[in-house]
Amino acid sequence: MKNRLKVLRAMRDWSQAELAGRLDVSRQAVNAIETGKHDPSLPLAFRIARLFEMPIEEIFDDEA
């Protein structure tokens, strides 16, 4: 599944570690999501969406 996590993070000038801290996950988890190696669970996807104040479908795209 494609996602805009890296772009959204860049727009806020956050490092992967900073984003990981805000989501209470490891930096490796953020890296794996950004590179498409790991699809987040629904609860984590909702946390990401709430953090960026965006609907989930504007961050994650299952048709790309």
Added chain:
Amino acid sequence: MTKPDSDDFAMEPSDGAVLLKRAGLGIGGGIALIFIAGMIAGYTSGALERGGPDLVDGAILAGMVLLAALVAFGIWRFWPQTVEEPVAPRVRSARRLFAVAIAIGLPLGFLLGVTDEGTGVLLSNAPVSAGIAAIAIVLWLIAGPLITWLWWQKIDEHEAGAYREGALVAAHAYIFITPIWWMASRAGWLPPQEPMLVLLAVTVLWSVVWFVRRYF
């Protein structure tokens, strides 16, 4: 412009590569330093038996000390550095539990090693005293499951996925290795099955899959 991350540059090594390099440098350099220390101790002892180190002995010993210093400098010089990063509370807790597991496991391994009566076999089946057996069993029965459960509660979903995938591969390896060895042993092609050896192989496989999925 965003702050740099380990994956922002194509040439930047992965977390796994950095960990492997550290392990290689730490283990290899450590063994080299222990070896050189042994050489220095042995040579000094020999020199003392000959009536004390003379000028040549002193030069040779100085050379060995210089070699040890060079190895130590090499370890420091080539040790992969990473930027200090903030760590999520969940990750910090998981790391603490991992450290506790090592703090319990190392003395247990040391205890089993020193009480093993010189069989020299990895995972020996030699008899042990009731006291040692009781300590080991209590640790495996209570501390092992408890720490594993607490750790499982703390890891994030990415690591849990890596751990689950490792477990799946390990379980499949176990259900294939065990009957193959059992049948081959009954046919006289292999010695009787060693359950602890199978456990070790399966655990190593589990750890390798977890490591690769987590860090690469």
